[in-house]
Amino acid sequence: MxxxxxxxxxxxxxxxxxxxxxxxxxxxxxxxxxxxxxxxxxxxxxxxxxxxxxxxxxxxxxxxCEAQVGDEVIEYICQEAGGSFVRDEATIDASAVNAVRECAEAIAAISDGQITVIDEREVRQAIAALTSLVRMAQAQRVDGQPVKIKPVVRSEALNHDRSRKD
Structure with missing residues (x-):
């Protein structure tokens, strides 16, 4: 054997x-x-x-397994260890759109004056999206210069890649 x-x-x-x-x-x-x-x-x-x-x-x-399911399992493991999982987007522009969308969803989730388990997940997803954006910007920065991204249009951020949401 x-x-x-x-x-x-x-x-x-x-x-x-x-x-x-x-x-x-x-x-x-x-x-x-x-x-x-x-x-x-x-x-x-x-x-x-x-x-x-x-x-x-x-x-x-x-x-x-499917990537989304795998990400959820990794997120669970990371949370059990006191952290969180961050998957980087394919491009910095996609990362910026995702960060804006996730932050808008997190703000909407907590704006009713209470934080539910679902709201906590929205906030974690916003933090992960911002972390991904920062990491990508740091990786692309040259000589301390700002990293150029496409301006994020509000409707684009809210509708971008909706198929990822559960």
Whole structure:
């Protein structure tokens, strides 16, 4: 029977294995195994590449599903770890349109004087859109000069890519 390393002989497997090793090394094999309800032998088999490791399984699972569903799962994992997930748009112009739209939706959601669970999601999406825009601008900035984007027309921002919304 082929080992996980032989079945998934690619850079993604090696990168996920390196990340898994970091997780185990952060607390030690015995403690990690106990926390995961595994034996140290199982953890060592994962570390050697004989068995698939959880990081590789998560990556391959996310690659096997629809992008939106994968993003929602990643967002859940990030929230459980105290953070949030930000997917960058294809272009800075698309990112600007998305940021304006998401911010408008967040403002509308909280303008009634209460914040629901759905409103919280709208605010998180606005923050993620702004974060993406800032990262893209930083990546494109040359010598401290402003980054040029197309002006965002209000109707464009509100109607752009509506198919993404659930």
């Amino acid at each position: 082929a080992t996980a390393r032989e079945r998934y002989a690619d850079d993604a497997f090696e990168r996920s294995l390196a990340q898994f090793e970091r997780l185990v090394q952060s607390v030690g094999s015995k403690r990690f195994a106990a926390a995961m309800n595994l034996t140290t032998r199982q953890v060592n088999r994962m570390l050697s590449g004989t068995q698939p490791n959880p990081v590789d399984r998560i990556v391959r699972t996310l690659q096997s």
